[in-house]
Structure formats: structure tokens, C-alpha cells
Amino acid sequence: MPLGSRFRGSTRVSSWKITLPCTKAEAEAVEREESPFAAFENPPVLMSSEPDETKPDEWRLDGYFETAPTPDDIALFRTLAPSAERIEPSIEQLADEDWVTMSQQGLEPIRAGRFFVHTPAHRDAIPADAIALEIDAGRAFGTGQHxxxxxxxxxxxxxxxxxxxxxxxxxxxxxxxxxxxxxxxxxxxxxxxxxxxxxxxxxxxxxxxxxxxxxxxxxxxxxxxxxxxxxxxxxxxxxxxxxxxxxxxxxxxxxxxxxxxxxxxxxxxxxxxxxxxxxxxxxxxxxxxxxxxxxxxxxxxxxxxxxxxxxxxxxxxx
Known part of the structure; x- marks a missing residue:
């Protein structure tokens, strides 16, 4: 389950993805701290996930860029996962994607007491007895996922x-x-x-x-x-x-x-x-x-x- 994301833009674009392994602590830092790309005109979407629940400290960090990442982009992305300093990041060009849909992948609804916090993708799943709040994956902390x-x-x-x-x-x-x-x-x-x-x-x-x-x-x-x-x-x-x-x-x-x-x-x-x-x-x-x-x-x-x-x-x- 992704911990969080920073999102900007909603058009369909030819995008690029950078991937690095990271620790759980580094993944949580991505969620809580301001992105080093925050000042960029078109910052990347940052997504952290736990690929294998049997390995709770082995997480993955993905960065989705609207254009081919520059060496400076790659170097800045690497600062998010210091534990992977000796590992070469995976870089791939992706087919056209809807960035809104992509940013929401894996963001499952959260049920907390009487609250049901969801993204637009789960509007049809709201329980009848819940207080529903729609919070899209975005530029600020607090989607309910953390x-x-x-x-x-x-x-x-x-x-x-x-x-x-x-x-x-x-x-x-x-x-x-x-x-x-x-x-x-x-x-x-x-x-x-x-x-x-x-x-x-x-x-x-x-x-x-x-x-x-x-x-x-x-x-x-x-x-x-x-x-x-x-x-x-x-x-x-x-x-x-x-x-x-x-x-x-x-x-x-x-x-x-x-x-x-x-x-x-x-x-x-x-x-x-x-x-x-x-x-x-x-x-x-x-x-x-x-x-x-x-x-x-x-x-x-x-x-x-x-x-x-x-x-x-x-x-x-x-």
C-alpha cells in the first residue's frame, strides 16, 4: 500500500519512472516531509510501497516524471533513499497514462471508526453507515493513509x-x-x-x-x-x-x-x-x-x- 504521494497535473502524458529500494523509515519520511521537488514547476509523483509484507523493512520508492529525468533529477531522487546509495536506480519510459488514476493506484479507502476516507476512485464503495470524506492523493499530507x-x-x-x-x-x-x-x-x-x-x-x-x-x-x-x-x-x-x-x-x-x-x-x-x-x-x-x-x-x-x-x-x- 503506498504511503503517500505528491501530485501535480491531470493530463495524459508520456511519463518516466525511477525506482529504488528503500527502508520503511525512508518511505515514511517521503510521506511526512516536504518533497525536495516541491519547488519544481512540474514535480514528480512520489509513491512508496511495501512489495512483500513478510519483509517489513524492505520498501520501494517510485518517482513518476512527466519528462525524461535529468542527471540532477536522478541525483535528487536518490537523496530520498540513502540506504540505496550503492544501487543503480531503475529508469523506464512508460506508455501514456492518466496521472490522476496513476496517483491513486493502491490508495485503498480507510475505515476509522465511523469515518470512511477515500479517493474519487472509491465513491461507489461508501458504506451506508459511514461519514465519508473524499481526499485525493495530492500535494499535502493527510490522505488518511498514514x-x-x-x-x-x-x-x-x-x-x-x-x-x-x-x-x-x-x-x-x-x-x-x-x-x-x-x-x-x-x-x-x-x-x-x-x-x-x-x-x-x-x-x-x-x-x-x-x-x-x-x-x-x-x-x-x-x-x-x-x-x-x-x-x-x-x-x-x-x-x-x-x-x-x-x-x-x-x-x-x-x-x-x-x-x-x-x-x-x-x-x-x-x-x-x-x-x-x-x-x-x-x-x-x-x-x-x-x-x-x-x-x-x-x-x-x-x-x-x-x-x-x-x-x-x-x-x-x-
């Missing part, structure tokens, strides 16, 4: 099962907008903000909001999309305090953001933290405990831990 995104969906689903209600929600580091949309589906009367440091992610989120019929704006039942580097952004500060913050980022930034995130959380508010490996969970938990938060429950998905915490009511906010 364990951290799935874990956040499961955490929100569990909070909903506990009859917990939220009125003011923030999806910090939104990527595709998926988690913000999911939150609004669970708590349709809430005000929701979705922020990301990357303007491309906010553009992608706006596109996905339109596809899924998600109202955008600043009122109840709407999602406000904000380009913001941190909690100090005027719009994020003005909307505080939040009674639910979801942050699917990385362990390092989560630790750095602990004081400002905790300060923006309302007394008794809930916090979902993801993007951290199991080995990083203790450090992230400690950072937020020092800010007065208590652990509620954890969800472990493979190598990844999703933390759910609660702010002590006596602390107030700011």
Missing part, C-alpha cells in the same frame, strides 16, 4: 462516543484539511479553524472543502482556513480559547509548541497529539504535563502513538 491521521480520526471518534461536546476546535498543521472536516462532521455546530504553515496546504484544504461540501468561514458550522506558523498568529489567538485542539505534526515541533498550545486550550479542554513515534511519546507527554495537562488515553498504530490529553480546569487559559 497511521497518525487514522489515529487522530479514531481519537475524535472515541471522544464523540463519550458524549463529549466541543464548540471551538483547532486543527493545527491541517495538511489536507481532513481532520478539521472530520471534527465538523462530528460536532456540526462548532466553530473550526484549520491552520498550516504551508500556503499550498491551505489551498489544497480549500479545494477539499469544496469537494466535501464543507462550509468555510468564521461562524458556527464553518471551517476557517488560515496560513499560520504558530499559535501566535492573530487569527488563531483571537479565536482562543479552544476546547479541542488536534495537532498532527512531529514530535520536535509539538514539544516546542507545548506552552503556546496549552495556553490556548480552555480549562478542561482536550488535546490530540500525533506525528510522534512510540519512542517519542514519553518526551511529548512530559512536555505537556509540565503545562498542566493530564493524559486521557493513547492510541498506538504500528510505530506511531496518538496522545489524547486534558487540561486541568483550575489552570484557566493564557
Amino acid at each position: 497511521e497518525t491521521t487514522t489515529g487522530c480520526l479514531l481519537a475524535m471518534d472515541r471522544l464523540k462516543e463519550g458524549a463529549i461536546s466541543f464548540d471551538n476546535i483547532l486543527d493545527l498543521g491541517t495538511g489536507t484539511g481532513l481532520l478539521a472536516f472530520a471534527a465538523l462532521k462530528l460536532w456540526p455546530d462548532a466553530k473550526v479553524a484549520a491552520s498550516d504553515i504551508d500556503p499550498v496546504s491551505i489551498d489544497v484544504s480549500a479545494e477539499n472543502a469544496a469537494i466535501n461540501g464543507i462550509p468555510t468561514g468564521t461562524g458556527k458550522g464553518e471551517v476557517e482556513l488560515i496560513v499560520a506558523a504558530g499559535m501566535e498568529h492573530p487569527r488563531l489567538a483571537a479565536r482562543a480559547p479552544y476546547d479541542l485542539i488536534v495537532a498532527n505534526i512531529l514530535a520536535g515541533p509539538l514539544i516546542d509548541l507545548a506552552p503556546s498550545v496549552a495556553a490556548a486550550l480552555a480549562p478542561g479542554g482536550r488535546l490530540i497529539l500525533a506525528g510522534l513515534l512510540n519512542t517519542q511519546a514519553e518526551a511529548v507527554t512530559s512536555a505537556y504535563r509540565r503545562q498542566g495537562l493530564m493524559g486521557s488515553f493513547d492510541i498506538v498504530r504500528g510505530d506511531w502513538t496518538i496522545l489524547t490529553m486534558r487540561k486541568r480546569k483550575a489552570l484557566g487559559w493564557q
Whole structure:
């Protein structure tokens, strides 16, 4: 199953493919980190996959280029798989392909609690009892395929099962907008903000909001999309305090953001933290405990831990 992709363009083109073996960690890095080709006018589609489930650390990285890759393209692609530095990449020209279809190959729908996250290719497979969200393979992280995104969906689903209600929600580091949309589906009367440091992610989120019929704006039942580097952004500060913050980022930034995130959380508010490996969970938990938060429950998905915490009511906010 491909971990992720970066996609641009939807025309039928004569394309080229570069393939290298890689480790699982390198495949996950392709999903989580910005592509080194991001500044290219026509960046390649990057797809990572696990060819043999009996060999869990032997993965494959494919790069699909619209034109014949140059030596510089090949050298840059090789930086994505340092473990294969002594292996010559496979390079082949492909027949005309539909890039949208190609980018979606192997991206199976994800069922996470009541959520069903799918690409356009699986619109006919939506279960009758599911909350369906369509997120195409694209230029931003958060298609639902990664364990951290799935874990956040499961955490929100569990909070909903506990009859917990939220009125003011923030999806910090939104990527595709998926988690913000999911939150609004669970708590349709809430005000929701979705922020990301990357303007491309906010553009992608706006596109996905339109596809899924998600109202955008600043009122109840709407999602406000904000380009913001941190909690100090005027719009994020003005909307505080939040009674639910979801942050699917990385362990390092989560630790750095602990004081400002905790300060923006309302007394008794809930916090979902993801993007951290199991080995990083203790450090992230400690950072937020020092800010007065208590652990509620954890969800472990493979190598990844999703933390759910609660702010002590006596602390107030700011």
C-alpha cells in the first residue's frame, strides 16, 4: 500500500519512472516531509510501497516524471533513499497514462471508526453507515493513509462516543484539511479553524472543502482556513480559547509548541497529539504535563502513538 504521494497535473502524458529500494523509515519520511521537488514547476509523483509484507523493512520508492529525468533529477531522487546509495536506480519510459488514476493506484479507502476516507476512485464503495470524506492523493499530507491521521480520526471518534461536546476546535498543521472536516462532521455546530504553515496546504484544504461540501468561514458550522506558523498568529489567538485542539505534526515541533498550545486550550479542554513515534511519546507527554495537562488515553498504530490529553480546569487559559 503506498504511503503517500505528491501530485501535480491531470493530463495524459508520456511519463518516466525511477525506482529504488528503500527502508520503511525512508518511505515514511517521503510521506511526512516536504518533497525536495516541491519547488519544481512540474514535480514528480512520489509513491512508496511495501512489495512483500513478510519483509517489513524492505520498501520501494517510485518517482513518476512527466519528462525524461535529468542527471540532477536522478541525483535528487536518490537523496530520498540513502540506504540505496550503492544501487543503480531503475529508469523506464512508460506508455501514456492518466496521472490522476496513476496517483491513486493502491490508495485503498480507510475505515476509522465511523469515518470512511477515500479517493474519487472509491465513491461507489461508501458504506451506508459511514461519514465519508473524499481526499485525493495530492500535494499535502493527510490522505488518511498514514497511521497518525487514522489515529487522530479514531481519537475524535472515541471522544464523540463519550458524549463529549466541543464548540471551538483547532486543527493545527491541517495538511489536507481532513481532520478539521472530520471534527465538523462530528460536532456540526462548532466553530473550526484549520491552520498550516504551508500556503499550498491551505489551498489544497480549500479545494477539499469544496469537494466535501464543507462550509468555510468564521461562524458556527464553518471551517476557517488560515496560513499560520504558530499559535501566535492573530487569527488563531483571537479565536482562543479552544476546547479541542488536534495537532498532527512531529514530535520536535509539538514539544516546542507545548506552552503556546496549552495556553490556548480552555480549562478542561482536550488535546490530540500525533506525528510522534512510540519512542517519542514519553518526551511529548512530559512536555505537556509540565503545562498542566493530564493524559486521557493513547492510541498506538504500528510505530506511531496518538496522545489524547486534558487540561486541568483550575489552570484557566493564557
